[in-house]
Amino acid sequence: MKGIDIAKWNPVTNYALVAQQVDFAVLKIINKQNNEDGLFATNLNGCRANNIPLFGVYNYSYAANTVKAITDAQAVINVLKRHNLNTIVWLDVEEESIAKSLGKALMDVIYAFKNTIEAAGYKFGIYTGLSFYNSHIKPFIGNSQIPMWIARYPSSSPMTINQNPNPEKKPDVSNIVAWQYTSKGQISGIKGNVDLDISYVTYDELMDYHTSADVNVKPILKKGSRGEYVRSWQIYLNLHGYSCGVSDGIFGSKTEKAVKAYQRDRGLVPDGIIGPKTWATI
Helix, strand or coil, X not given: CEEEEECCCCCECCHHHHHCCXXXXXXXXXXXXXXXXXXXXXXXXXXXXXXXXXEXXXXXXXXXXXXXXXXXXXXXXXXXXXXXXXXXXXXXXXXXXXXHHHHHHHHHHXXXXXXXXXXXXXXXXXXXXXXXXXXXXCCCCCCCCCCEEEECCCCCCCEECCCCCCHHHCCCCCCEEEEEEEEEEECCCECCCEEEEEECCCHHHHHCCCXXXXXXXXXXXXCCCECHHHHHHHHHHXXXXXXXXXXXXXXXXXXXXXXXXXXXXXXXXXXXXXCHHHHCCC
């Protein structure tokens, strides 16, 4: 399916005309100051009134730490609730300077945003460029099942919605569900250039997409365990008031104490072991 992603700098002049050409739209939801994007409400209402399927909203991330990521996620949630909208939230991660300074810790920022969004009942995905993904995400993301929307532009020439990119240039990325293939799209009813996208899944499939690393296997975690599963739990626990210190992926004494407190509050045996019953609480 073919679609567009739009923000306040892509003014739509005729939503009915756009609806005749695209299968879906993704809307920018907040700006750098965490205020609602200037045209979000207009774009949302235009899509709703003209039956343009919404394939989510996106937030360009400037977060350089987990606290900022949580604050940003909450701002997104507030706008979603204000507009009574339940959809997938795409985190646009492409700030090179932040990625270089954080290294592997960039994943902590991503997971902090993800966990906050999912704890509020919404779906989560990552948007980024192919080069950024290969350099800053792929080495650290492990076997996560997070859906990926990847940008790669095979051509620098303007493209109409009826033109197709070279399929051999499709990004080779695990869990790719959408490809942004040009930033110079031409659509009747939109002023100037607009991003064009291909989706490889339906909206229902997207909303059913599992985003957790534990989609197939929920390993038993206990003191001495290491890895991305442990790190995800540490971030989750810290977000919900059960401090286990740094999210380093090492299941130590502080993490065990936090798990016990978490289990106790949920009526489980506080043994400090993350087994099936503890997994089931998420």
